[in-house]
Amino acid sequence: MLLLCLPTNISLETYLHIVYKTIESYHMAQQTSAGQRYLQTFISGFFVAVPVTVTILDKLAYVARVEGASMQPFLNPDVGAQSDVVLLNRWSVRNNQVQRGDIVSVVSPRNPKQKIIKRVIGLEGDFIRTLSYKNRYVRVPNGHLWIEGDHRGHSLDSNCFGPVSLGLLHGRASHIIWPPNRWQRIKPSLPPNREPLDAEEDDE
């Protein structure tokens, strides 16, 4: 195919050079199309995988490692051992529905880059007795929650910064998934003597 008429005013050396370059570019064109196909597949896969993953993490479920001792003895009971890893259910809090006793993760009101995991003690409208807040008794305002860590005194919670807005709610911890010997479903349970005052009906 390259048996062209050889123009007489071009040397053999130049002709061979041109032939070589043509073959090389044809060969490279073949390689580029395989490379291009790979790139196209990668880009299309990327554009599917990244939005789906991000949507799942935003809307469905999130996995987080618990740091610190503020929820001892329920989470991270051994100081030296590995931190617990919990599964945060983001779908169940999409309408801001939580119960008293749930363990939830909220965006810290003091530091918007950080999330904190605490237990819900009071819902909006509850009248509760605080542990170390500036007021002894607090009515949780509308659209707010009262959260406390299980480890009293070692916890940065509503006793420090007051009720937190429901808009800061991030997810509800539903399962402990690591370490394997601590695999369990987390059930809502209020610590003793942390019930809201107006819910008590018995008089003794």
Place this chain on the structure above:
Amino acid sequence: MFRHMLGKTLGLLGYTIQYGCIAHCAFEYIGEFVVCSGPSMEPTIVNHDVVFSERMSRHLFKIEKGDIVIAKSPFDPQMNICKRVIGLEGDKICTSSPSDLFKTHTYVPMGHVWLEGDNLRNSTDSRNYGPIPYALIRGRVCWKLWPLHSFGTLSESPTKRIIKTQTDSDSD
């Protein structure tokens, strides 16, 4: 025949999920269109205006004093409010009204912002409920889209409530 229909349905479902996820990412991380209602931001934004609020500034923590933001209402998380940022964390805010004799000031706590509407007489904002946590902010309003005669970027605050800190730029 049935398998063909099933295949088509699954394909359609796959596409719906994929485009739904892309739409979620666009609205969550790029921006969204907002229809504003209420008189609290007049004259900058009036009732029934449509604005575009971008999300990137909020995720990158680049909201500044003087920005108009959309935020979740602290007392009703299903409702959104549109106000201007008057102070960021650590800023000094004048809490007394102009007619008071003694001026009182407060400082915005860590991780919070102070919001006020442009229509000071007809706005419930941080003067009523205090500073709100930064994480309640959803996005920064950057463009007004409707009505067309006021299309474009939004103007500066008409109230003189923003206390600009003096940067040290004295020449020697």
